[in-house]
Amino acid sequence: MQKKWELFVKSFITNEGYTKVIAGLENTVQIAFFGFLIGVALGTVVAIIKAFSKRSKAVKAISLIGDAYVAFFRGTPIVVQLLIAYYVIAPLFGVRINALLVGILTFGLNSGAYVSEIMRSGILSVDVGQMEAGRSLGLSFSATMRKIVLPQALKNSLPALGNELIAITKETSVAGFITVLDLTEAFKQIGSANYEFIIPYLMLALVYLVIVLIMTLFIKLLERRLRRSDKRN
Amino acid sequence: MINVINLTKNFGSLKVIDNVSTTIEAGEKVVIVGPSGSGKSTFLRCLNLLEDPNGGSIIFEGVDLCDLKVDINEHRRKMGMVFQHFNLFNNLTVKKNIMLAPVMIGCRKLRSLKRKRALIAFVNLFRKNKLELPEIKETRASIKEEAERNAMRLLKRIGLEEKANVYPSTLSGGQKQRIAIIRALAMNPKVMLFDEPTSALDPEMVGEVLQLIREVADEGMTMVIVTHEMNFAREVGTRIIFMNEGRIEEENTPEEFFQNPKSPRLKEFLSKVLSPSSRPKEQTV
Ligand SMILES: Nc1ncnc2c1ncn2[C@@H]1O[C@H](COP(=O)(O)OP(=O)(O)OP(=O)(O)O)[C@@H](O)[C@H]1O
Numbered sequence: 001m002q003k004k005w006e007l008f009v010k011s012f013i014t015n016e017g018y019t020k021v022i023a024g025l026e027n028t029v030q031i032a033f034f035g036f037l038i039g040v041a042l043g044t045v046v047a048i049i050k051a052f053s054k055r056s057k058a059v060k061a062i063s064l065i066g067d068a069y070v071a072f073f074r075g076t077p078i079v080v081q082l083l084i085a086y087y088v089i090a091p092l093f094g095v096r097i098n099a100l101l102v103g104i105l106t107f108g109l110n111s112g113a114y115v116s117e118i119m120r121s122g123i124l125s126v127d128v129g130q131m132e133a134g135r136s137l138g139l140s141f142s143a144t145m146r147k148i149v150l151p152q153a154l155k156n157s158l159p160a161l162g163n164e165l166i167a168i169t170k171e172t173s174v175a176g177f178i179t180v181l182d183l184t185e186a187f188k189q190i191g192s193a194n195y196e197f198i199i200p201y202l203m204l205a206l207v208y209l210v211i212v213l214i215m216t217l218f219i220k221l222l223e224r225r226l227r228r229s230d231k232r233n
Numbered sequence: 234m235i236n237v238i239n240l241t242k243n244f245g246s247l248k249v250i251d252n253v254s255t256t257i258e259a260g261e262k263v264v265i266v267g268p269s270g271s272g273k274s275t276f277l278r279c280l281n282l283l284e285d286p287n288g289g290s291i292i293f294e295g296v297d298l299c300d301l302k303v304d305i306n307e308h309r310r311k312m313g314m315v316f317q318h319f320n321l322f323n324n325l326t327v328k329k330n331i332m333l334a335p336v337m338i339g340c341r342k343l344r345s346l347k348r349k350r351a352l353i354a355f356v357n358l359f360r361k362n363k364l365e366l367p368e369i370k371e372t373r374a375s376i377k378e379e380a381e382r383n384a385m386r387l388l389k390r391i392g393l394e395e396k397a398n399v400y401p402s403t404l405s406g407g408q409k410q411r412i413a414i415i416r417a418l419a420m421n422p423k424v425m426l427f428d429e430p431t432s433a434l435d436p437e438m439v440g441e442v443l444q445l446i447r448e449v450a451d452e453g454m455t456m457v458i459v460t461h462e463m464n465f466a467r468e469v470g471t472r473i474i475f476m477n478e479g480r481i482e483e484e485n486t487p488e489e490f491f492q493n494p495k496s497p498r499l500k501e502f503l504s505k506v507l508s509p510s511s512r513p514k515e516q517t518v
C-alpha cells in the first residue's frame with residue numbers, strides 16, 4: 001500500500017498529474033453546468049409547447065417534433081449520442097472540432113429531453129386557474145407564463161431538477177469517449193502512467209462524491225428560499 | 234355594452250351553449266341562475282373569450298371579440314373577472330397580485346411609446362420641418378409607484394392593508410376573494426364578470442364578499458354575476474336570466490322573475506332552490 005501511495009504521489013505531484021485533474025475538473029464542471037443550463041432552457045420550451053399543444057394545429061405539429069426529440073435522446077445511450085455527435089455530425093460542420101463544445105451541446109440536448117418531462121409535469125401541476133386569472137386581467141399568454149406559471153412550475157420541479165443536475169454531472173464521466181479530458185479521463189491517465197489504478201480511481205470517486213454533496217447542499221438552500229411563499233406568517 | 238349574438242359553444246359533441254343572444258347594457262347587473270351543468274360558467278367565460286366560441290359573436294363596445302384580428306388582451310383589460318376559486322397568484326404577495334397587470338401593461342405601453350418616439354426622432358434627421366416628438370411623462374418607476382399607491386388604496390378600502398406583503402396561502406377564503414375582486418378593479422374595468430364568487434366559501438365568509446360586490450354594484454359598475462345566492466340575486470340584480478341546457482329559458486326583472494315565473498322549468502328550479510330545506514344555502518347575511 002505504501003508503495004502504491006508513493007507511486008500515486010509521484011505521478012500526481014512530481015509528474016504534474018494534478019494539472020490534468022484541474023483541467024479535468026474544469027471540463028467536467030463546464031459540461032455539467034452549461035449542459036444543464038441548455039437542458040433547462042430547451043426542456044422548458046419543449047414542455048411549454050407540449051403542455052399547450054391542444055391549443056392549435058400548428059403547435060400540435062411542433063409538439064410532435066418535440067416527441068421525436070425526447071424519444072431519441074431518452075431511447076439511446078448517452079455514449080452513442082456523443083459518438084454520433086462527434087464522429088458523424090460535427091465533421092459536417094468543419095475541420096477543427098472542439099470536443100468540449102460538442103460534449104456540452106450533446107449533454108444539453110440529452111438533458112433537455114429529461115428536463116422537458118420534468119417541466120411538463122411541473123407546468124401541469126400549476127392550477128389552470130392561474131393562467132386564466134392572468135389572461136382575464138389582459139396579460140398575454142407569454143407574460144402570464146413567465147411571471148406566474150413558470151415560477152410555480154419551477155418551484156414544484158426543483159427536487160426533480162436537482163436530481164437531473166446530479167445525474168448529468170455523473171454522466172459526464174463518459175466524455176472521454178470523444179477525447180475530452182474530464183475528471184475520469186484525468187485520473188485514468190494518472191493511473192496509466194504506471195499501471196496502478198486503485199488509488200486514482202478511489203480518489204476519482206471521492207471527487208465526484210464531494211461535487212455531488214456540494215450540489216445537494218446548494219439545491220436544499222435554493223428549495224428553502226423558494227418555499228417562502230408557502231409559509232404561513 | 235356587450236352584444237351577444239347567436240353564441241354557440243360545443244365541447245366535443247356536447248352542445249353547451251346553444252344559439253344564445255342577449256344584450257348587456259351599461260350599468261346593468263345581470264344575474265345568471267340555473268341548474269348545474271346548464272352552461273352558466275361557459276357562457277360567462279365566452280364573454281371574455283376564456284372559452285373560444287364555436288359560433289356567433291361577442292360585440293364589446295362595438296368590437297367583435299371573436300374576430301381573430303382583434304387584440305383580445307386589450308379588451309380583456311376592460312372586463313374584470315372573479316372566479317369561484319379566487320385564483321390569486323400563489324407566487325406573489327397580495328400587493329404584487331394587484332400590481333402585476335397594471336405595471337406590466339403600463340410598462341408595455343411605455344416601451345411602445347418610446348419606440349414610436351425613437352422612430353420620429355430618426356425620421357426628423359432627414360426632414361426640414363421637424364415633427365413634434367411625443368412627450369413621455371412616465372417612467373418605469375412612476376408606473377410602479379402609481380400602481381402601488383392604487384393597490385394600497387384598494388386594500389385600505391377592504392380593510393386589508395396589513396396583508397399587503399403576505400402570500401395568498403396565509404389568507405382566509407373571504408379575504409382571498411375580496412382581494413381577487415380589487416385585483417380586477419385595479420384595471421379600471423368597464424364590466425365585471427363573477428362566476429359563483431361565494432360558492433367556495435365557508436358560510437361565515439359569504440357576507441363580506443357579497444357586501445363588497447354590492448358596494449361595487451352601487452358605484453354603477455356593469456356586472457354579470459353567476460350565483461346560487463337567490464336573495465342576493467333579487468336584491469342586486471336588475472335582470473335575472475335563467476339558463477337551462479345551454480339556452481336562455483327565461484329572463485325578467487327580479488320581481489317578475491321570482492313572483493311570476495312562466496316556464497315550467499323555471500318554476501321547478503325555483504321551487505327547489507327556494508324550498509325551506511335549502512334555505513341555509515342561500516343566506517345573505
Ligand atoms: N373544458 C370542458 N371540457 C369539456 N366539457 C366541459 C368543459 N367545461 C364545461 N364542460 C361541460 O359543459 C357543461 C356546462 O358546464 P358549465 O360549467 O358551463 O355549467 P354551469 O352551469 O356553470 O354549472 P355549475 O353550476 O355546476 O357551475 C357541463 O356538462 C360540463 O361538463
Ligand SMILES: [Mg+2]
Nearest residue numbers: 273274275429
Ligand atoms: Mg359553473
